[in-house]
Amino acid sequence: MRIQVNVNGEPREADVEPRLLLVHFVRDTLGLTGTHWGCDTSNCGACTVHLDGEPVKSCTVLAVRANGHDVTTIEGVSSGADLSLLQQGFREEHGLQCGFCTPGMIMTATALLERTPRPSEDEIREAISGNLCRCTGYQYIIKSIEWAAKHNAPTRVEVMP
């Protein structure tokens, strides 16, 4: 089946099997290997991408379902040497070790900050609870997301308790 998906702002076309998962379309067909695959059961979140701006686990979505829609992957959140605030936050606060969960975490967190620019710690924990990380113990991931939230609106004066 022929599909056309707008991936990271570029129209991409391919013939795909109807059963092809979006994660494999992105990784194998398009070669965007920043989106990872870590489980068989939609539990790990390593495959998180945005479908029309909403975070989805791309192992749970058929590629044909994305036909005519917008998909953003980790490769699309910044360009060249630039980094998004979340990418910077992860680097500043040591939010990653092996890096395997990191793209999925960043995609989930990006959607969170778009909805909730100043999330509480509990909101962050809840938001990333579908993204497993085996390396970090999560504390520095939370701090990374808080770093990005804090730098989100540099003009706004922060009143710290």
Add this chain to the structure above:
Amino acid sequence: MAVETRQGHTFGDRMPRKEDGRFIRGRGKYVDDLQLPGMLHSAILRSPFAHARINGIDVSAALEHPKVRAVITGKDLEEQGLAWMPTIAGDTQAVLATDKVRFQGQEVAFVVADDRYSAQDALELIEVDYEPLPVIVETPRALDPEAPVIRDDKAEQTNNVIFEWDHGDKEATERAFREADVTVKQEMIYPRVHPAPMETCGAVADYDVGTGKMTLWVTSQAPHAHRTLAAIVTGLAEQQIRVISPDIGGGFGNKVPIYPGYVCVAVASLVLGRPVKWMESRAENLMSTSFARDYHMVGEIAATKDGNILGVRVDVLSDHGAFNAHAQPGDIWPMGFFAIFPSCYDAPAAYAEATGVYSNKAPGGIAYRCSFRVTEAIYLMERTMDVLADELGMDPVELRRKNLIPAEKQPYESVMGWTYDGGDYHAALDEALRIADYPALLEEQREAREQGRIMGIGVSTFTEIVGAGPKKKCHIAGLEMFDSAELRMHPTGKAVLKIGVQSQGQGHETTFAQIVAGELGIPAEDVEVHHGDTDHTPYGLGTYGSRSTPVGGAAAAVVSRKVREKAKKIAAHLLEAAEGDLEWENGGFQVKGSPNQRKEMAEIAFAAYTNTPPDEEAGLEGVAYYDPPEMTYPFGAYVCVVEIDKGTGQVEVKRFIAVDDCGVRINPMIVEGQIHGGLAQGIGTALMEVIQFDEEGNHLNSNFMDYLIPTSMEVPKVWETGETVTPSTHHPLGARGVAESPTVGSPAAVVNAVVDALSPYGVRHVDMPLTPSKVWGVLRENGVEPF
């Protein structure tokens, strides 16, 4: 926003990691990211039975699938002598089953096809005629005289016993038990768990028919050792094999062994002359690649009535699954470093005996974030210490304080034959109690109990034993356990360091650069670290058992010092001074007493290529193979506070305090990250994780819905970490390994806290994992009302 560039980090700094730039952009390169022209994909047919004879395999329908390129069975491999491969414990393991299958999930056939989906489809087309056999799942049953012999492929094997082992002074220990005022004995199981790194295992093999060279990209924690083993297994010349371990998505011991999939891709690529990829699914990862633990233990302590330990005794039944693929640092250590069990306590006598057995479960066990069974040993000791405290009616902290090895006795010679490296255990315990505010916690617990809440405080103090290892004590498959570093300075003062250890997320590209920076006075930013490619790095044994810093890090320090020696000669030439008149100061050589007559490393490096002394070779480089004189002994003191929901049995970890002493810290930020991650894994083991089987040997936890690992919701909000720093006397930088201390020390702290919480109801021990249903059962059995 532009990337911030930083300059001038060195040893000891919280330097942001060099590797992060690619990972946060999704530009890491993991094995499954590899796409080669003409690459084929594969899938493995696995046994649905835990124990069955194979009467026949029919692959004809699979071969007719239009996208299938090859189907390989055990018979095909047998013809090439490749049906079996050696394990690192000196046993054999079936690559593809020929005679029998011995665990559910065992590899039976290997399908190569044009794409992943077709390879999976073709598995359905293979017919295997199985004749089911009786199954051994419960470890003690392996010893029944009438139990089926699992390894009947081995002529000498008439039962299921792999080894019997003992260590220590049996007689002295028995005497201690006879003469003691008090003795305690506790049975406990350290359950079978899985490292479950987020990236599963996999490999790509690319055999070039033109050059005869085999390139293997493997999820490997030990690429050099894998190359040597690959040469032995396949018969290819070792220089014709290149093993590349690219970015690895977590290892934790899971990526130390060689797996049948690796051998199969290599064979398939040799046969087909095309690159072939194999990547396991999560179910395959949890079912077939190495498990850890599965230790059935009895711990005993003999003590005086005021709590002085007189002797410690241990009896272990160790389950290795269908093939003994145990990670062990040499054949004299079938129990790994379990003999560390008297740990940080001044025990005058100790004795351990153990039996290892086969069962119809996946082969192993590997050292999951563990230095060869130290995790099981410390859990046993710390649990038994609390049982003793309960018996004596003594505060567990007091009991520990009384028995910790005093700092004055360091370097301490343990009765089990280890020479410790200078730890001050009392200082670590004091610091943990200070952070926890122990008296206030006890008061809080008193109040909680008055209100009918179930709160517990658990303590564990321990020493690890890491950094395998000295050649006088350790080897893996005959290879001495040194590690290596090769350092070259370029004319512009920049450097490349090539190492034999292998990062799986530990951040070697950063910390090893910091080591060189500290030794040579150049910024860590100017040192590029290469690892994971056997064609381009010196031979090393890889990363597991917390050996990177103790062994590889020492090699990096030693090679830097060798380079500095040559730099001194060049500096003397440049300064027209005698070498003896020079001193090393702030990253450069200067004439003693006249600091303005001085040469920086960058100038010296330039001269090494442009203005060499008459009697010196050009260039500035060196290589070091480091044999550690002894192991290193990181230690710590942990305090865990839990509260239990009476109605649901849910254990909540309210606080976790971890004071670790890993000696001098190369990058404190990375050390903290490692400790956080290990603590989360330890809490997972204590509360959530277990691999279980039904009586037919069906694996019950083959996905992340049934094998639960901690999410952001199950870990405490803050890891309250602290440190003491007593430099290791066994390491040139005073450093010890650290990443495993938290998984070693934390499970006991959690279980001790839960048992402490339940102790008013007469509970003395509960086996891990302390899931809500298990704790709920314990509460109900002991008459605790749910509300």
